[in-house]
Amino acid sequence: MSQPKSDDRKKQTATLTLPDGKMVELPVYTPSDGPPCIDVRTLQSYGYYTYDPGFTSTASCSSVLSYIDGPKGLLLHRGYRIEDLAANCSYLEVAYLLLNGNLPTRKHLEEFTSSVLAMMMLHMKLRSFFQGFKDNAHPMAIMVGVVGSLSAFYDNDDRATTALRVIAKLPTIAAMAYKHSIGQPYIYPRADLSYAENFLHMMFATPFEEYQAPDAFVKALDLILLLHADHEQNASTTTVRIAGSSDANPLACVAAGIASLWGPMHGGANEATIKMLREIGTVEAVPEFLERVKTKECKLMGFGHRVYKNVDPRAKQMKVLCDQVINALGENCDPTLHNLLQVALTLEKAALADEYFTQRKLFPNVDFYSGLTLTAMGIPTSMFTVLFAIGRSVGWIAQWKESVEETGRRISRPRQMYIGETERPFIKIDDRIANDDGFIDTAVKRQRSLGNDHGVVHTVGQKGMIRTTSFKS
Ligand code: CMC
Numbered sequence: 075m076s077q078p079k080s081d082d083r084k085k086q087t088a089t090l091t092l093p094d095g096k097m098v099e100l101p102v103y104t105p106s107d108g109p110p111c112i113d114v115r116t117l118q119s120y121g122y123y124t125y126d127p128g129f130t131s132t133a134s135c136s137s138v139l140s141y142i143d144g145p146k147g148l149l150l151h152r153g154y155r156i157e158d159l160a161a162n163c164s165y166l167e168v169a170y171l172l173l174n175g176n177l178p179t180r181k182h183l184e185e186f187t188s189s190v191l192a193m194m195m196l197h198m199k200l201r202s203f204f205q206g207f208k209d210n211a212h213p214m215a216i217m218v219g220v221v222g223s224l225s226a227f228y229d230n231d232d233r234a235t236t237a238l239r240v241i242a243k244l245p246t247i248a249a250m251a252y253k254h255s256i257g258q259p260y261i262y263p264r265a266d267l268s269y270a271e272n273f274l275h276m277m278f279a280t281p282f283e284e285y286q287a288p289d290a291f292v293k294a295l296d297l298i299l300l301l302h303a304d305h306e307q308n309a310s311t312t313t314v315r316i317a318g319s320s321d322a323n324p325l326a327c328v329a330a331g332i333a334s335l336w337g338p339m340h341g342g343a344n345e346a347t348i349k350m351l352r353e354i355g356t357v358e359a360v361p362e363f364l365e366r367v368k369t370k371e372c373k374l375m376g377f378g379h380r381v382y383k384n385v386d387p388r389a390k391q392m393k394v395l396c397d398q399v400i401n402a403l404g405e406n407c408d409p410t411l412h413n414l415l416q417v418a419l420t421l422e423k424a425a426l427a428d429e430y431f432t433q434r435k436l437f438p439n440v441d442f443y444s445g446l447t448l449t450a451m452g453i454p455t456s457m458f459t460v461l462f463a464i465g466r467s468v469g470w471i472a473q474w475k476e477s478v479e480e481t482g483r484r485i486s487r488p489r490q491m492y493i494g495e496t497e498r499p500f501i502k503i504d505d506r507i508a509n510d511d512g513f514i515d516t517a518v519k520r521q522r523s524l525g526n527d528h529g530v531v532h533t534v535g536q537k538g539m540i541r542t543t544s545f546k547s
Pocket residue numbers: 305308338339340341343367372373374375376377378379380381434436439440441
């Protein structure tokens with residue numbers, strides 16, 4: 075399926091009057107859905123740039139993959155509503171849809187699934203990468219490193235094989251990161267298990283004991299991955315596209331996406347949300363917490379979104395799923411989890427009735443209930459964002475493919491509004507005035523008194539030689 079060119083969508087023209095009175099005609103494109111886009115590419119030839127930090131008004135590319143209608147709370151993948159996909163498809167079905175353009179036939183789905191499963195094993199040499207990480211290393215740090223290192227193993231693949239590798243290998247790397255953190259042997263994928271079952275098997279089986287994943291958990295995990303599959307030009311996807319614009323190795327680009335996802339404003343919000351719920355602790359403490367949010371002491375994690383100005387449709391699905399998983403646990407459900415669910419429900423209700431949140435159109439996003447669901451399934455908190463990364467891997471690689479195949483594509487290289495010093499005369503070192511409070515001076519002072527990361531204090535000797543003066547135990 076070839077991607078429609080933006081130039082074919084030119085319908086109108088916008089006229090911009092510059093400060094010197096010059097009129098500039100700018101093409102306006104009509105997308106399939108969403109606001110019209112003014113093409114400002116020629117503006118630099120008139121000596122002007124546009125200024126849009128955070129890309130709030132900038133369409134950085136054209137895409138056919140996914141679409142969000144923020145005010146309506148609508149999410150489409152290749153034109154299909156997320157609710158319909160969630161009710162009828164598996165994660166790999168949606169992955170195929172994103173990569174191929176249409177939903178697979180039964181035969182195509184079977185072949186695609188077995189190809190993904192066949193690629194889940196890792197090269198044995200990759201195992202040694204894990205040994206370099208401390209036991210308590212955050213699994214997202216391991217993901218960034220090990221996924222990036224895949225680029226050293228596969229640097230000559232065609233795009234479709236790369237896509238298969240990304241989808242197949244991320245769960246294996248993720249489960250190995252977890253096993254490394256708890257000091258257990260790595261567990262390998264199995265051809266007789268589904269994609270979601272394989273992840274749970276690699277996480278929870280040991281050479282001593284098999285793990286039989288409850289059906290409810292397998293279905294829930296598959297749905298969680300599906301709900302995260304793609305989401306327009308979010309921060310991590312944009313990172314992958316920008317990294318790919320220099321023709322970098324796609325697996326290294328995916329590692330860049332993982333790094334971007336990690337932050338608590340993006341994929342790290344699922345981990346931050348469960349920590350926030352634990353910190354609040356009781357239903358009674360909710361009003362006081364909301365007051366702190368309103369005075370901007372902290373944020374209500376799992377709430378708000380750049381594009382949705384209505385409930386995130388993924389959040390609605392996640393809330394139902396959370397309820398189902400906790401119910402499936404029945405009497406085995408830890409009472410602290412029940413309590414956290416009550417805190418979350420109370421928090422949501424109170425926020426949705428509060429002017430601070432309604433005026434700013436802040437609603438629950440996908441991360442509000444995902445942490446509770448994953449906790450109920452026995453997934454440790456530090457793995458929450460890793461699961462987001464596994465789900466989003468197909469979105470990243472589909473968007474990477476789309477971006478590198480775009481006609482007339484150019485390296486991503488934004489302009490800036492420079493607000494620093496204008497050119498000034500150079501000052502020789504002996505004539506400079508000391509400024510001890512600069513950004514880096516504080517860290518230099520601290521390092522000189524405490525020593526380096528290995529506890530060694532260095533001073534600079536007379537001839538500029540570094541001399542070790544003391545060791546800390
Ligand atoms: N809690 C309290 N206030 C908020 C929140 C929040 N979660 N989100 C936005 N606001 C306020 C913000 O302070 C600002 O207030 P004011 O107008 O008084 O300055 C107003 O709402 C507009 O917010 P914004 O900062 O312009 O919103 P943004 O589009 O730049 O940021 C966001 C979007 C998702 C980063 C932000 O809502 C946020 O930090 N949410 C919490 C973290 C979170 O849950 N992230 C997951 C997003 S969904 C998963 C994903 O796809 O990554």
